[in-house]
Amino acid sequence: xxxxxxPAAHQAPLPEEKIDSTYRRLRWQIxxxxxxxxxxxxxxxxxxxxxxxxxxxxxxxxxxxxxxxxAIAIAYGLSKFLMGLVSDRSNPRYFLPFGLLVSAGxxxxxxxxxxxxxxxxxxxxxxxxxxxxxxxxxxxxxxTMVHWWxxxxxxxxxxxxxVAHNVGGGLxxxxxxxxxxxxxxxxxxxxxxxxxxxxVAVFAFITMRDTPQSVGLPPIEKYKNDYPEGYDASHExxxxxxxxxxxxxxxxKMLWYIAMANVFVYLLRYGVLDWAPTYLKEAKHFDVDxxxxxxxxxxxxxxxxxxxxxxxxxxxxxxNRGLTGMVFMALVTVATLVYWLNPAGNPTVDMIALFxxxxxxYGPVMLIGLQALELAPKKxxxxxxxxxxxxxxxxxxxxxxxxxxxxxxxxxxxxxFVLLVGACLLSMAFLAPTLWHKQVASQSREAVA
Numbered sequence: 001x002x003x004x005x006x007p008a009a010h011q012a013p014l015p016e017e018k019i020d021s022t023y024r025r026l027r028w029q030i031x032x033x034x035x036x037x038x039x040x041x042x043x044x045x046x047x048x049x050x051x052x053x054x055x056x057x058x059x060x061x062x063x064x065x066x067x068x069x070x071a072i073a074i075a076y077g078l079s080k081f082l083m084g085l086v087s088d089r090s091n092p093r094y095f096l097p098f099g100l101l102v103s104a105g106x107x108x109x110x111x112x113x114x115x116x117x118x119x120x121x122x123x124x125x126x127x128x129x130x131x132x133x134x135x136x137x138x139x140x141x142x143x144t145m146v147h148w149w150x151x152x153x154x155x156x157x158x159x160x161x162x163v164a165h166n167v168g169g170g171l172x173x174x175x176x177x178x179x180x181x182x183x184x185x186x187x188x189x190x191x192x193x194x195x196x197x198x199x200v201a202v203f204a205f206i207t208m209r210d211t212p213q214s215v216g217l218p219p220i221e222k223y224k225n226d227y228p229e230g231y232d233a234s235h236e237x238x239x240x241x242x243x244x245x246x247x248x249x250x251x252x253k254m255l256w257y258i259a260m261a262n263v264f265v266y267l268l269r270y271g272v273l274d275w276a277p278t279y280l281k282e283a284k285h286f287d288v289d290x291x292x293x294x295x296x297x298x299x300x301x302x303x304x305x306x307x308x309x310x311x312x313x314x315x316x317x318x319x320n321r322g323l324t325g326m327v328f329m330a331l332v333t334v335a336t337l338v339y340w341l342n343p344a345g346n347p348t349v350d351m352i353a354l355f356x357x358x359x360x361x362y363g364p365v366m367l368i369g370l371q372a373l374e375l376a377p378k379k380x381x382x383x384x385x386x387x388x389x390x391x392x393x394x395x396x397x398x399x400x401x402x403x404x405x406x407x408x409x410x411x412x413x414x415x416x417f418v419l420l421v422g423a424c425l426l427s428m429a430f431l432a433p434t435l436w437h438k439q440v441a442s443q444s445r446e447a448v449a
Contacts, residue, residue, distance in 0.1 A: 005090040005098075008214035023217055026209060027148055031157070033207030034141040035164045037096050040200030041137035042168030043175070043193040044103045045072065048127065050176050050189040051110075055117060068123040070398070072131035077393030079135025084142075084386025088244050088379060092140030093208040097201040099136025104194040104201070106130040111191030138369070138389065139382030146373050146381045147211045147219075150226035154370060155319065159310020162366040163303045170300060248380040249387050254434055255375050259391040261325070261430035262368045264423040266396025268332065269361050271404045271420050272339075273298060276354060283413050284344045297355045302362030309363025313370075321371045322434035325364040329431070332360045333424040340417040364427070368392075371434065396423075 014022060052065050087095050106129050110116045116126055141161065149157045172193060179188025209215055217223065249255060276298060280286035313324040339353035369385050376384035408416040 004094055005086070007089065008091050008093075008210035010211075010213040011216040013218070014216040019217060019223070022215070023212070023223055026212075026215065026217075029207050030144060030148055030209055031161065033204045034092075034096070034144050035161055036200055037100065037204035037208070038137050038141050038161070039164040039168030039171075040100050040197045040204070041103065041134055042165045043172060043197050043200075044100075044107050044130065045076075045134055046169055047107070047172050047176070047189050047193050048072070048110075050172065051186060054186040058117075060120070064120045065123075068120050068127055071124045071128040072134070073393050073397045075128040075131030076134050077390050077397070079132040080138055080389035080393065081135075081383070081386035083132075083135040084139035084382040084384070084389075085245060087136070087139035087143055087382040087386075090140070091210045092144050093205060093210055095136060096140040096208065097205045099133045100197055100201040100204070102133035102136075103130050104197040106133065107190045107194035107197075111187045111189075111194065135386070135389075139386050142369070142373050142385045143382045144208065150220050150224040151374065152226050152314070152319065153224070154374070155310045155314035155321070157310075158370045158373070159306050159313075159363075159366055162306050162310075162362070162369070166299060166303045166306075166362075244380040244383050248376045249383055252375060252384070255372060255384055255387055257430050257433050258322075258368050258371050258375070259388045261427045262388045262392040263395035263399070264427035264430070265329070265361070265364050265368060266392040267399050267403075267423040268336070268357075268396075268420055268427070269365060270397050270400035271416075271423070272336070272354070272357055272361075273400075275400075275404060275408075275416070279413060279416075280350065284347065284350055286347065286350075297351065298358035301355045301358035305359035306362045306366050309367060310370075313367060320435065321367045321374070322431045325367045325371075326428045326431050326435075328360050328363045328367075329424055329428050332357060332364075333421060335360060336417070336420055336424060340414075340421075365392075 048069060055065060083099075106126050109126060115122065117123060145154060145157060145161065175192050175196060176189045179192035180186070182188070212218065212220060212223070220226075309324060309328055313319065313321055317324045317327075335353050335356040339350060339357060342349045342353065368388055372385040372388045373381045404416055404419060407419050411418075
């Protein structure tokens, strides 16, 4: 680990009269840092797809480009877990901007180096590096949130923060159009978002901080008088890599349950999203304009849906993330059935169903990440979240492409939707064991040994 990644040292406590004002000011500042910082990552995650039509014109097949694109999901799934382990022993103020700088560097290479798009192999390698750097965004953000917001606040905070990926992903298109207008060059899909991401990285570095203790503040549990059951002083100690990986992740059966649930949530999320244009064209006879709008609605519906889900998990379900996730996944199942069984010729119903799936699915995606943060001590939060992400991307995301495509080829769209509905039911089955479980994070280090 690079020396400059090391967690910031604790500072002398501030005077009592300065604690409240400093906490309130820094929490707004730090949230802005991780929100826009994480949105910056999404500027560089999906922009390759905008260049694909132009690469097809240059002679590449859709299969070739699909293979190159798979490098991002593979690398990201691995990195989110392994970089999570590193981030738990790092200062997020340095860690998050560093990953963003690496990702932007890759995109500048795509934008200005002709050899970058000279072969599928070269594109795969560069996109793999980009996917690996992308894994440095979520874990430090998670570490930051569990240190600066107490358990009773996190549902709302994490849900608001989580829409950053919708915000960042939604800006890719406008930035590309601006770049095309300014430079008349399709490579602008790479270097314009990368230039914006550099500015975002600087902003994140200026605004982010490590732990409250690193600026002379007490732990969030003390400040908010919100102590998890069994909380003790050991939760403020940095853990060894072995402790984090073995004791708090591999031996944590609840993490395994939600990691498996994440596989099927991601299968539904990307199975619907990635195949929506094709399904609507082939099965529902939508034109290109309508399929584009449907795709847009799916993504952006996730913003209010995620916010509602976070609020409900805090206020209505009293922090029971598993029950909230099951309710939302049950509603996703209904919307998916409508989307599937609605006869062709009723485009309004299809659009409403697709909007509803997008509105509902991002809540469980967010909640599983939040559960992971709360099912491990806060010093192991990044690794725990990365562990569930590993399953989501390597299992769910890859299956959404490969398994869904294979199933539709052999069994038609009905077979594909049986797979998606099955994923909904299995996600609820794996969430069920977490319903009455008290958070492992609230147990002492000795209790988990």
